[in-house]
Amino acid sequence: RKAHAAWDVRHRVSASGVYRFPTPWAGNTIAKHVLGGWELGTTAILQSGTPVNVANFNSFNPIRDESGNVIGFRPNSGDYNADGNNFDFPNWPGNLPTKFGREQFLGENAGKPAYNATDFTAPAVGVQGNLPRNYFRQQGVISIDSSVIKNNRVPFVGEAANLQLKFEFFNVINRVNLGGINGNVADFSFGRILGQAGNNAGPPTIQVGPRLSF
Secondary structure: OOOOOOOOOOOEEEEEEEEEOOOOOOOOHHHHHHHOOEEEEEEEEEEOOOEEOOEEOOOOOEEEOOOOOEEEEOOOOOOOOOOOOOOEOOOOOOOOOOOOOHHHOOHHHOOOOOOOHHHOOOOOOOOOOOOOOOOEEOOOEEEEEEEEEEEEEOOOOOOOOEEEEEEEEEOOOOOOOEOOOOOEOOOOOOOOOOOEOOOOOOOOEEEEEEEEEO
16 A cells, blocks of 8 residues: 655755854964864754554464354454464554644653554454554654864974864754654554654763864
């Protein structure tokens, strides 16, 4: 069946830039060394969420009648069509939004499920459910990092030598970028977000480092 690709991102804006500050009183030797060579850099990423694929990853666990015929599923049974592949789709609830707001996963709601497994019912025995693949959406990401750089000429090392001091500030807006929603309806953590996303998922961080080039 047709569906969105797992890596589908509908909206993304990426921007980066560096501004080199002019040197005031450049004719003054002390001002040139102290106030010159400063740069400000920023990188920003704003991205909408990728799809969430809701499916059942459990094995086939049927209810059989006295003749051995399958008449239903036991709780948390998967593989609805009994083909040996433990990756089947339940039925589509039809009344759930494709994406919940961030408040559904933060504050008092942290660690609570936005989706409930009981909303996704099992189909008839021997068939897949009608839930579309990759129907729901993860939360988006906003990441803004900045850096302040001080370039210092060191001619005694070489004519083109430069000692660069770099002060990097990660997640400067202190935003919590949420991790992925658990899409396995047979898992206890289904519908929950239990972590953060991205390399800069934590609180604002400062990193300082020197770099000598010549």
